[in-house]
Amino acid sequence: MVAEWTDKDERQYEHIKEQQQKSGKKTDKAEEIAARTVNKQRREEGRTPRKTTQGTGNPNSSLESRTLQELYNRASQLNIKGRSKMSKSELVTAIRNN
Incomplete structure (x- = not known):
């Protein structure tokens, strides 16, 4: 069974989203960044079914x-x-x- 987002995950998501918006990101982009960050942490902690990402990395990174x-x-x-x-x-x- 896979655990849903905890209250801590939700708080972290909101905090990251607010910080991204303060730095000038649009709401959609801020929400995406926040969700990816929380999900990455959950994956690293083994709280998701997949151990690896299916993503291709940050397109702004080398x-x-x-x-x-x-x-x-x-x-x-x-x-x-x-x-x-x-x-x-x-x-x-x-x-x-x-």
């Missing part, structure tokens, strides 16, 4: 700073052949060349 799983997910979106056997640096190169 490819090198993303995890192997995030790069793999992005390569999958781009339908890059042979991605399952690629190293992190090979995935970065393949994504850039696509």
